[in-house]
Amino acid sequence: MKNSALRILRVIATLAVVGIVLSGPLTMAAQAASASPQVPAPPQMPRYHFENFTTASGLPNNHVFSVLVDGNRIWAGTEDGLAVYENHAWKTYNTKDGLAHRAVLSLALDKRTGDVWAGTMGGLSRISAGRIDSYTQLTSGLSNDVVYGVGVEGENVWVATAAGGCRLNTRTGQWTLYNERNTPMTEIWVYAVSAAPDKVYYGVWGSGLLEYTQKTQRWDKYDDPDGENEIVLFKDQGLIHEIVTSVSYIDNIVWVATYFGASRYDGRYWHNFLTKDSGLPSNFINTIKGVDANRAWFGTDKGLAYYDGVNWAVYRPSLKDGRPEMMVRDAQGNVTPVEITTAPAHNYVLGLDFQGDDIWVATAKGLSHGIRQK
């Protein structure tokens, strides 16, 4: 499928999703309103006090594409630089410091060395104790300057770009490119990567999920069994959609986000999530991050969602009046509002990371620190 066709499809599908999404909250609200005294008490889902950071509190820009927790240091990839929060103060790195581009789309931490890798709209940057080295398609073997995703695994840095994936071996300096010529990838607009010592997953916009097995150096591809149709003939038959936006591999489970729902794959069985049969606030999912094999967080265009393996919780400013809102959905589909006083900075969630029991959320209008309430 050509990119142009996919984009048209994306627009149509997005319109369709809008309808679904608009009906979602109403449905949840209706369910909540109709809750009877016989309904069991809602499950105890984590509650957070959200502290929101914007330009008013030191962020260089409110469009926050990515967030990364590095101990007590928080990195925020914004539209105007890479900001780091430490000791209650923000510091920003930008192109004058060597950053490849001001718009930082993705972040990854090399836990062994403490180096941070930043995927930007103009290349890949490595931030090491304040020093920034950048790699572009002109100065290095990087396949494309638009770096949507980055992941670190051992001495390898795996990169998702607008022209395929690639891998930098930091020891040898060798770049290996992955594209339609040497993988099953049919589109090369690679949106996401999740790298581990055994498997590496690429999420491809319009070309499903690619799996690389490190031991055998072989590629596998997972597609939507329904092809290009925006319908799901059989639930849990396979990947929910070809337009993959985010992927998270943890505990031998791969969590996949698309613009048309989410999937969980354990190597044998798929389980899919849609607004109509889960607590997802929207099928339009920008980011996904697994906590473990059973729990995951979802960043959508209609709020932040958490799934504990059975129940769901949604955190957001209310779509109706902007007031902080937390909705809990149990296994039976009962939805219960939980009284809270704070919410993430915005419903359009682009990035997530965990700091112990806390969560950090990158949104279209600021960065949020969700402080876990006991």
Next chain:
Amino acid sequence: MSQRFQTRCGAGLIVLGTALLEFAFWPAIDHPVRAEQSDAQNYASPLELLLSPDGARLYVLCQQSEEVRVLNAASYAVIKNIAVGRVPRGFALSPDGARLFVTNSWDDTLSVIDTHTLSVAATWPVGAEPSSVVEDRAGKRLFVANRISSDVAVLDASTGVEEKRLLAGRGASYLTLSPDGSRIYATHIYPNPPRVRTELDNRTAPESEIAVIGTTRAVVVDRMPLHSIAGVFHLALSPDGRLGAVAEYHPKNLVPLAHLEHGGAFDYTLTLFGADVGKPVEVPLDELERYASQPFGVAVAPDKSRLYVTIGGSECVVVIDIPRLLRFIHARPHPESGSFAQDLSASASYVIARIPVGHNPRGLALTRDGRKLLVANRLDDTISVIDTRNNRVLSTITLDGPKTVSPMRHGEQTFYTARYSFQGQIGCSSCHIDSTFDGLTWDLEPDGFGRDIVDNKMIEGIKGTEPYKWNGGNPNIPTECGPRTEKYFWRSENYDDLTLADLAMYARSLSPRPNRWRLPGRELTPAQERGQALFERGTDKFGKPIPENNRCAFCHSGPKGTNQKLFDVGTRKPTDNSGKLKSAPLDGIALTAPYLHDGSARTLEEIWTVYNPEDKHGRTNDLTKDELNDLIEYLRTR
């Protein structure tokens, strides 16, 4: 002959007078009898020194004989010679003195010597060109600086298994453990790549750094920038940890090197840091009429009264009075640039002695009481023993080995000395660090500021690649090293015929180091094989024949990757006098960024992604990105 004659005349009366004055300052060195044969004799070439914790033994790292010599530190009698790996460059004792670790830079191994048995207990494979090693205080981890991969490897100290690599400066080479064991300071000999393109493009001052590694987590916790510095060597800290000093070169590569008489080549400096200093500050070692060319080793007296620096090219040890030094920097406002390097009168405030020693002094060691300073004279096979109370050489210990100076050794001494240049400012090795290159672009000749900027090239493997210079102007090495160097660089004295012949012999002898991108057995990886096919192709991807002189393998033919002819590859700048350039040899090309004649290309990729828009530098614009990557993978094997 006429060129040489002109050169000799060109030295001129003005320069001659000053040169005579200068040579009155130069230390006298007793030359052993000069051998008549050009045989490669097995000199020891002592590079580094260590005293055992109890002070009873002196360990001498001998680079050329590839061994550690163990001497009695009182009598200097040989206890044992221990063979290690190829071209050892650095060594360190474990905190308890039980193990001695040696980095073997050409075979990428670490020799672990048991100091009780004085034998090699283990040899561990490590990274590319290991150059320095330290063990942490807990004895858990070893840190090894790798010059080629520009990183510091973290190893398990009991097994040698590598845990990770930490990013260091380009050409990572020297490591120093802080007195409290909490930090390791890593320096590097080539400047870091420029981070940001400026309006000056490839004409920016070099940047270096000291990477500070926290030993608890074994991560880089800080980087101290060293502005305008290229070439950073040993670092030392006072026993209380409050004063740090690092030896470094401060090149002036943005102005014509030919203006040596205006001080236009190098400053040689220390950067001081620590609680005693406050904000780091750079201070010169040079004096008004004599430079301290190529500082290398640094030591701080136990009582923090003196700081000693070996000066490789000036063949002396500089002694600095630390209280005076601190008074000097605190009595003045902190310079905006962070540097006093331009003030050649500064050193008179704190340099209290220059002690003449042997050829190319490098490593040094102080006895525990600080009364004796031992200095390794690398190109004399001697160790100078200095009485620190009167700053005089007490004795000179001659290591076992050849008693004559071969022409090759004489050539190497000539390469490393600064005595031929005006005010002793530079030697060949100022720019060709450790007989390699310096990663800088230079404005060499007096043809106007900013004209004919040239990238300094690697000189390993130059034999058989004539003509020399980017414009092919020098037909052979004696011309390159002789009249050209004398006229444009030294501005003081020419070589006599024998010295020039010996220098040329040494230059010709420099063979390329082992290529780290080649697999064992020298076979190629699949990517390298694909790249080789592109390198050798005769048709482009559209099936069109590529003209012979536009194929990679035509201009870059033969074992050294050059057909030794001149071509216009479309890289001429408005400031260049000619567009015709000699096809560059490919030996060791992976190491020698930046690229092209003027260093415009920061990386190999940029040669083709930026500077080959018309396919004049080979037919490459039909290649995909992955194919270009393959080509580069192949080039790295050359």
